[in-house]
Amino acid sequence: MTFFMQMLVTGIVVGSVYALVALGFVLIYKASDAINFAQGEFLLVGTYVCLTLITAYQIPFLAALAITLIFSAFLGFAIERVVLRPFIGEPVISMIMATIGLSSLMAGIVHIIWGHQTRVYPQIFPDTPVRLGEVVVSPVYLWSLIIVLILLVLFTLFFKYSKVGIAMRATADDQQAALSMGISVKMVFAVSWAISSVVSSVGGVLLGNINGVNSSLALIGLKVLPVALLGGLDSIFGAIVGGFIIGILESLVGGYLDPLVGGGLKEVVPFIVLVLILMFKPYGLFGKEEIERV
Amino acid sequence: MRNPFVMGCGEYRVNYMEDMAIYKIPRVRYRVFAIIAFFAVFPFLFSEYTVGLATLCGIAAIGAIGLNILTGFTGLISIGAGAFLGVGGYTSAILTTKLGLSFWIALPLAGVITALVGALFGIPSLRLKGLYLAMATLAAQVIILFVISRWDSLTGGTAGLVLERPSIGGYALYSDTGYYYLMLAVLLFTTIFAMNLFRSRVGRAFVAVRDRDVAAEVMGIDLFKYKVLAFAVSSFFVGIAGALLGHYTMIVSPELYSIQVSIEYLAMILVGGLGSVLGSIYGAVFITLLPVVLRSIIEILSAFFPDLGGVFAGLREVVFGAIIILFLIYEPEGLAKMWRNIKDYFKLWPFSY
Numbered sequence: 001m002t003f004f005m006q007m008l009v010t011g012i013v014v015g016s017v018y019a020l021v022a023l024g025f026v027l028i029y030k031a032s033d034a035i036n037f038a039q040g041e042f043l044l045v046g047t048y049v050c051l052t053l054i055t056a057y058q059i060p061f062l063a064a065l066a067i068t069l070i071f072s073a074f075l076g077f078a079i080e081r082v083v084l085r086p087f088i089g090e091p092v093i094s095m096i097m098a099t100i101g102l103s104s105l106m107a108g109i110v111h112i113i114w115g116h117q118t119r120v121y122p123q124i125f126p127d128t129p130v131r132l133g134e135v136v137v138s139p140v141y142l143w144s145l146i147i148v149l150i151l152l153v154l155f156t157l158f159f160k161y162s163k164v165g166i167a168m169r170a171t172a173d174d175q176q177a178a179l180s181m182g183i184s185v186k187m188v189f190a191v192s193w194a195i196s197s198v199v200s201s202v203g204g205v206l207l208g209n210i211n212g213v214n215s216s217l218a219l220i221g222l223k224v225l226p227v228a229l230l231g232g233l234d235s236i237f238g239a240i241v242g243g244f245i246i247g248i249l250e251s252l253v254g255g256y257l258d259p260l261v262g263g264g265l266k267e268v269v270p271f272i273v274l275v276l277i278l279m280f281k282p283y284g285l286f287g288k289e290e291i292e293r294v
Numbered sequence: 295m296r297n298p299f300v301m302g303c304g305e306y307r308v309n310y311m312e313d314m315a316i317y318k319i320p321r322v323r324y325r326v327f328a329i330i331a332f333f334a335v336f337p338f339l340f341s342e343y344t345v346g347l348a349t350l351c352g353i354a355a356i357g358a359i360g361l362n363i364l365t366g367f368t369g370l371i372s373i374g375a376g377a378f379l380g381v382g383g384y385t386s387a388i389l390t391t392k393l394g395l396s397f398w399i400a401l402p403l404a405g406v407i408t409a410l411v412g413a414l415f416g417i418p419s420l421r422l423k424g425l426y427l428a429m430a431t432l433a434a435q436v437i438i439l440f441v442i443s444r445w446d447s448l449t450g451g452t453a454g455l456v457l458e459r460p461s462i463g464g465y466a467l468y469s470d471t472g473y474y475y476l477m478l479a480v481l482l483f484t485t486i487f488a489m490n491l492f493r494s495r496v497g498r499a500f501v502a503v504r505d506r507d508v509a510a511e512v513m514g515i516d517l518f519k520y521k522v523l524a525f526a527v528s529s530f531f532v533g534i535a536g537a538l539l540g541h542y543t544m545i546v547s548p549e550l551y552s553i554q555v556s557i558e559y560l561a562m563i564l565v566g567g568l569g570s571v572l573g574s575i576y577g578a579v580f581i582t583l584l585p586v587v588l589r590s591i592i593e594i595l596s597a598f599f600p601d602l603g604g605v606f607a608g609l610r611e612v613v614f615g616a617i618i619i620l621f622l623i624y625e626p627e628g629l630a631k632m633w634r635n636i637k638d639y640f641k642l643w644p645f646s647y
Contacts, residue, residue, distance in 0.1 A: 035425050086623050092424035093371050094622050097564055100557055101618030108611030222436075222553075225429050233425075261444060268440040271433040278418055278430050 005135045007255040008248060013141040013210075015247020016148040021203045021220055022227040022239035023155065024196030030172035030234050031192035032088065034095045038079075038103035039200055040221020045106060046072050046201020047208040047217060048114050051121060061124045065205060069198050076197030080190045088189070107218060118214040125209070144206040151202060152240055155195075159236065164191060172234070219267075226270035229277055232287020241285065246270050314493050333478060337471040346470040347586065352477040353538045355578035356484050358562040359571055360531025363488060365560070366568035367497070368524040369504030370419055374431035375559040377438035378529050380551030382408045382536025384442060387455040387546045392448075397460030401537050408533025409526040411438070416525025420518045423507075435553055443548040454547025457540055473542055480538065481575075484531055488571045491527070500524050504569075532559075561614065565621050566628050573630030580629065584617070585610050 021039060028036045049071055053064035083102055087095050125139045159165040170178040171188040179185055207217060227246045231238025254266035283289045307313050317323045337345045361375045382404040389400035415434040419427055442449050449455065459467050460476070467473045491497040499520045502510035511517050540546045558581055566577020588610055596602045625632055 035428070083619055090626075092428075093365065093564075093568070094626060096371065096425070096428055097560060097618055098622050100560070101615040101622070103615070104557070104611045105615030105619065108608045108613075108615060111608030111611065112605045222432070225432065229426075229429060264440060264444060268436055271436040274429060274433045275418075275437070278422055278426060278433075282422060282426055 002134050003255065004252075005133075007251045009132075009135055009137055009141065011248030011251030012244060013145050013247070014251060015244040016145050017203045017206055017243075018220070018223065018227050018247050019240040019243025020148050020151060020199050022224045022231070022243050023152070023236060024199040025224045025228050026231075026233065026236055026239040027168075027192045028196050029228070030236075031168060032084070032189045034084065034087070035099065035225075036196065037096065037099040037221065038106060039196070039224055040218035041103045041106035041110070042072070042076070042197045042200035043204035043207070043220055044110050044215065044218045045075065045204075046197070047204030047213050048110060050201070050205045051119060051208060051213055052114075054122060055119075065202075068201055068205065072197040072201040073194040076194035077190050079197075080193035084189075084193070085186075103218070103221065107215065111215065116215060118212045120212045121209045140209050144210065147202070147206065151199065155199075155236075164188075168192060223270050226274040226277075229274055229284055232284030234288055235284065235286035238284055238286035246273065249273065316489055316493075330482070337474055342470050345474050347583065349470060349474045349477045349542060350539075351579045351582045352474075352481045353535050353542065354559075354562065354582045355575040356477075356481055356538065357532045357535030357559055358566065358574040358578040359484050359488050360528045360535065361559050362563045362566075362568065362571065362574040363491070363500070363531070364524050364528035366563055366570065366574075367492065367504060368500040368521070368528075369507075370416075370521065370524060371424065371428045372431040372525075372528070373428055373553070373556050373560065374415065374435040374438070375532055376551045376553060376555030376557075377435040378408050378412055378532040379536035379539065379555060379559075380442055380546070380548070381411050381438060381529075382533030383540030383546040383551070384449055384455070384536075385533065386537035387457050387540055388448060390457060391455060397541065401460075401534065404537035405530040405534040408536065409530040412529025412532070413522050413526040416522045419521045419525065432553075435556055439548055439551060442551075450547075452548055454545055454550075457544050457546065459541055459544065477538060477542075480534065484534075485571060485575070488531075492571075496520070496523065501569075558614075561618050564618065564628060567630030568628065570628070570630035573628050576629040576633070581614075584614065588613060 021043060024042075025036055025039050028034055046068055050064050050068040053059045053067055054061060057064075059067070079102065083098060087098050125143050127139065129136045129138050130142055131137075159169060167178070167183045168188050168191065170181065170183055171185050175185055178188075203220070204217060207220070211217075223246070227242040228239050229242075230245060231240070231242030250266055250269055253269045258265050277284060312318075317326070336348060340348075357375065357379060361372065364370050364372050385404040385407045386397070386400045389395045389403055390397055395403075415431065418430045422430055443452050445451075459473065461467060465472070467476060492501065499510065499515045502513065502515055503517065503520055503524070507517055510520075536551075543550075562577035562581045563574055564577070565580050566575065567573025589606060592602050592606055592609070621628060
């Protein structure tokens with residue numbers, strides 16, 4: 001039972017990071033109908049920038065995080081403007097290939113600047129484990145969960161009440177109507193890329209604190225696909241729920257089934273879920289169903 | 295006598311037969327024969343290393359033509375080409391090493407089995423389109439690779455299997471030159487098959503599905519049949535390419551068929567030209583030679599910047615990504631279209647109006 005709880009807690013923490021990254025992913029999809037295959041690389045850039053600020057420039061963690069977030073926002077703006085703007089309204093394959101090209105480009109730059117070896121963050125959170133009943137939790141996990149939950153609440157409020165958030169929801173609902181109400185759709189696209197980049201780098205920094213930093217972090221970018229699809233590609237709430245479900249599932253499979261098959265199943269389970277969703281419920285748990293009429 | 299410096303400045307076709315012809319004007323026939331003759335004597339003109347590179351390009355071209363049938367002509371995006379390449383390679387490896395079959399039986403069987411696996415993963419394509427299909431094929435990639443790397447008894451796990459080069463009547467194709475001719479024969483067959491496919495009912499049905507699948511269905515095309523068929527035909531050639539590649543490198547192992555390979559194949563057909571058979575060949579050559587050219591450039595430059603050798607892997611990714619993006623922005627129809635533009639320019643040259 002303790003083992004189960006341990007796995008559950010790990011799953012919830014990892015799942016919360018998935019939820020955060022999937023939030024960025026869904027945001028871009030909602031705004032501009034683009035699937036961002038470079039989400040994982042945003043995460044990678046964010047975590048490396050933060051790490052460099054802390055280790056090379058000796059900036060305290062919170063300040064470094066703030067600088068990283070500002071940097072990520074500008075990175076998101078710049079990439080939307082330079083790379084993605086020409087593809088608005090282009091066929092799906094152009095968009096997919098553009099983001100795949102972008103991911104290769106960014107991964108290459110990261111490798112050139114920071115190399116391939118795994119690096120670790122200096123101790124930021126205290127390392128005395130916290131006891132929750134019979135479960136032992138490392139403070140890093142706890143803090144990650146808290147930070148993610150705060151961010152998720154903040155973004156929910158942002159979409160509900162702020163002017164920009166409402167403009168974003170309007171654009172996602174109906175671009176033409178939004179345009180005719182005086183909303184700058186281009187601005188909305190840019191903001192959604194910026195936010196997406198920011199949340200990804202938060203996810204990257206947290207995962208970097210938990211597992212150390214190397215280029216395999218970018219794999220999260222692919223895992224976000226099943227997460228987003230499970231919740232429904234155009235549902236922010238769905239992305240959050242999907243993140244927790246996939247995180248917990250992955251952790252439990254890793255704990256119970258991996259020893260039976262010799263490892264590796266943990267990484268594949270999200271994709272098996274992906275196939276099942278596609279076969280039985282392609283619009284996910286909370287997605288809007290598209291009906292095609294001739 | 296015709297002035298040899300003046301190109302034909304228009305197309306005068308009066309019936310559909312002429313419009314569908316492979317050789318649009320008689321002169322093209324001689325040009326095609328000349329090109330084939332050039333590649334037939336290619337090994338005698340260049341070094342063993344160049345011939346080896348040409349073989350790799352040709353094998354990639356076979357796979358790229360296969361993928362283009364699916365993605366370029368039928369409009370079904372597949373991010374699983376790498377895994378299907380692996381299915382072909384492993385099928386041939388298992389058939390020749392474990393069952394002791396001859397390569398000449400294993401090669402077509404590799405194609406057939408990959409076609410079956412492809413058709414299986416093509417079944418969801420009836421309901422899924424665009425993005426959703428891309429994700430389904432991505433899942434196929436991950437799951438197939440997982441099966442390959444975990445089914446130790448059959449596939450040798452992560453260590454992979456070691457293969458042998460095939461032989462014809464006692465003459466083993468150990469040299470790169472011998473294998474080059476094998477590749478050339480298969481590539482020629484693939485090209486001719488693909489070009490003729492799109493002059494047939496099946497091929498035109500594929501194109502109709504791409505352009506508007508609902509409209510195609512209204513006109514009597516069985517969507518399910520043709521979508522699955524497109525997956526099968528495409529995977530057949532990808533599987534053949536995988537088997538050829540496996541016997542050429544003489545090893546198959548899971549990391550040779552990662553998602554990067556799938557992306558490279560997508561890049562090939564994108565850079566070459568979606569929906570163009572010859573474009574797939576141009577693209578395959580371009581993407582295969584890209585790291586080679588890049589490496590030699592770096593070797594020249596590293597005389598001035600000694601640190602450059604260490605960044606090759608990263609630089610390769612950067613250039614690769616940049617090329618995809620630049621082609622998408624500036625010439626979405628790829629090298630095939632560029633070549634056509636050049637030809638069209640000279641058709642009317644020097645009076646281009």
